[in-house]
Amino acid sequence: MLQYLEDSAFSEWARGESLWGWPFALTVHAWGTAIGIGGSGICGLRLLGFFRTIPLTSLSRLTPVVWVAVVLQVCSGFTLWMTKPSKYVTDGAFLIKFTLVCIGVLVTWFYFSTLRRESPEWEAKGVISQRGYRFVAATMALWAGVLVAGRLTAYLGQLYAQ
Numbered sequence: 001m002l003q004y005l006e007d008s009a010f011s012e013w014a015r016g017e018s019l020w021g022w023p024f025a026l027t028v029h030a031w032g033t034a035i036g037i038g039g040s041g042i043c044g045l046r047l048l049g050f051f052r053t054i055p056l057t058s059l060s061r062l063t064p065v066v067w068v069a070v071v072l073q074v075c076s077g078f079t080l081w082m083t084k085p086s087k088y089v090t091d092g093a094f095l096i097k098f099t100l101v102c103i104g105v106l107v108t109w110f111y112f113s114t115l116r117r118e119s120p121e122w123e124a125k126g127v128i129s130q131r132g133y134r135f136v137a138a139t140m141a142l143w144a145g146v147l148v149a150g151r152l153t154a155y156l157g158q159l160y161a162q
């Protein structure tokens, strides 16, 4: 099946040297990374006490921005993956990054629903719950892991070995 995917017209297009294959997908992936991790990071920093002029109850407005970024990441990431699926499925760094992405998306889901539910109370009391702090720590650690593993995928393992 992986060979079939690799021989497909879409894979050839993504591998090709046209501007619309790998370079475009990688550019979208970089934007998605900035918007998604940036959006989630702004919420995290606010909950940690920075930017106190931003009301806690308004942080949930970033939720759709982060989910749009996740969709961009899945589409652009799939396009990059399609260039050499049989190599990616056995690449340790890619598998670690992909696992962290799946856990990160799940944790982000619970993080934002907690934020939506509990932020009025946090705002009124002026204190964030322990649960809120745990979500900030977990999302920051997971997205940092995704960034490092994503960047190192090109250097660890045999993906680009001559």
Ligand code: HEM
Pocket (backbone or CB within 6 Å): 026, 029, 032, 033, 036, 037, 070, 073, 074, 076, 077, 078, 080, 081, 088, 101, 146, 147, 150, 151, 152, 153, 154, 159
């Ligand atoms: C929020 C989710 C994600 C983040 C933050 C992320 C982040 C990154 C980063 C920082 C890189 C390195 C880019 C570079 O070398 O300039 C990368 C590369 C890559 N990502 Fe993602 N990614 C995400 C989701 C995905 C998903 C869901 C897939 C697969 C379906 C994927 C597939 C890839 C592939 C194939 C590469 C190229 C690896 C290489 O050959 O060097 N990514 N990603």
